[in-house]
Amino acid sequence: MAAETVKYFEPQSDQLFIDMTFGAGGHTRALLEASPGTTIVALDRDPLAHRLACDMAEEFPGRIVPLLGRFSELPALLRTVEGFDRRRHFDGILFDFGCSSMQFDEASRGFSIAHDGPLDMRMDKDRCPDQLSAAEVLARIQELDLARILKVYGEEKQAKKIARAIVNARFTVKRIETTAELATIVAHCLSQSDGAASTDQQGFDYRQDKLRRPAHVATKTFQALRIFVNNELNEINYGMVLAKHLLRTGGKVVTIAFHSLEDTIVKRHLTGHVVDDVASKVPLQYISHTLAHATDTMQEMMKPDWMQINKHVVVPTEGEVAENPRSRSAKLRAAVRLN
Numbered sequence: 488m489a490a491e492t493v494k495y496f497e498p499q500s501d502q503l504f505i506d507m508t509f510g511a512g513g514h515t516r517a518l519l520e521a522s523p524g525t526t527i528v529a530l531d532r533d534p535l536a537h538r539l540a541c542d543m544a545e546e547f548p549g550r551i552v553p554l555l556g557r558f559s560e561l562p563a564l565l566r567t568v569e570g571f572d573r574r575r576h577f578d579g580i581l582f583d584f585g586c587s588s589m590q591f592d593e594a595s596r597g598f599s600i601a602h603d604g605p606l607d608m609r610m611d612k613d614r615c616p617d618q619l620s621a622a623e624v625l626a627r628i629q630e631l632d633l634a635r636i637l638k639v640y641g642e643e644k645q646a647k648k649i650a651r652a653i654v655n656a657r658f659t660v661k662r663i664e665t666t667a668e669l670a671t672i673v674a675h676c677l678s679q680s681d682g683a684a685s686t687d688q689q690g691f692d693y694r695q696d697k698l699r700r701p702a703h704v705a706t707k708t709f710q711a712l713r714i715f716v717n718n719e720l721n722e723i724n725y726g727m728v729l730a731k732h733l734l735r736t737g738g739k740v741v742t743i744a745f746h747s748l749e750d751t752i753v754k755r756h757l758t759g760h761v762v763d764d765v766a767s768k769v770p771l772q773y774i775s776h777t778l779a780h781a782t783d784t785m786q787e788m789m790k791p792d793w794m795q796i797n798k799h800v801v802v803p804t805e806g807e808v809a810e811n812p813r814s815r816s817a818k819l820r821a822a823v824r825l826n
Contacts, residue, residue, distance in 0.1 A: 488743055488801070488803055491819055492743075492819070498579070499525075499578075500522055500523065500525070501525075501526075502525050502579065503526050503528075504518060504528070504580065505527070505530060505579075505581065506527055506581050507530050507558060507726055508583040509530060509531040509536050510536050510583060510587040510588075511587060512529070512536075514581055514583060515543065515551065518581075519551075526552070527551055527552070528551075528565075531555065532556060532557045532610050532611050533589075534611075536587065537554075555614070558722045558725050558729060559722060559725045576733060576735030577733050577735065577738055579734075580734060580740045582723075582741070582743065583743045584719075585744075585746075586610070594666075598709070600670050600705055602666070604665065604666055605664065606625070606666055607620045608621040608709075608716045609717065610717045619716065621716050624716060625653060625657065625662075625669070625712075626662050630651055630654045631650075634646045636712070637711045640714040640720070640748065641708055641711030642747070643708060645676075645677060648676055649677070652673070670709075673704055674703075674704050720749075724756075727752065727753060728756075734824040737823060737824065738824045739822065739823055740824070741819065741820070742819070743818070744818050745816045745818070753820055757820065758791070758793075759791045759792065793824060795821070796821040796823060797820065800819060803815065
């Protein structure tokens, strides 16, 4: 959704942006080409994406500042940039959450069900030695904890059954080390439930998602493990907090989310449902009875930090979905930072 991103940012000469999820650099390139004077801080936690950002920085000399790290590492990274004016607030911040196509298409990264490879799923690759891979998580985790991860992060209704099957396989067969092994265990587990899954012409087990589209039965399991391994939801929450502090008054944030967990965190930040910098599930006026004693206090607390530009989420055009089917679930939100 590069065109929509440029549309909402309306980049002008001599503006400063942060692309918090550089990936392959499509959005950054679109912004640079739309405004010749724009400068962009290109952040990504994936070493491959960082190399691509460094390559693009040579193509656009002086206009890209490549940084390698997570959202939570950005404040420290900005302090290391020589000659960078940290007192200047940014004009726009972009988030494109989730995995990039590069990560899905590389079998050795372990993100995709379609490509058999090591069950890794670490977006940082080997950059953080203490970070556990998905295989290491499955080798150590207790059944109850795994079921909760699958239910909360994957919104998987059969979480308990899948967790038990994975733990049983770990003790009776061997350690689960590849994406194909995990997908097979989940498919076999759910095939034992009446009406749980069907088989397509290629022999893959699938079920329908919320939009009645066929999806592999292990898709939610893979999503849950990826989110857990990379601490994605906490990073997204922290990223939205950073956006509030780094943007100037009148600066814009554009977010692109691919599932409800990501989009919900963004929506709660933009609508002001935040307590102690954490997106709250409950509207602020119902958080605590102590907040309702003074009307002036409540009104002060309820002052919004953002004004949403688009009332409803923006979705990809039919042409973009036809060109890039992975974009079909994308939801774009845009907002302006208030004083």
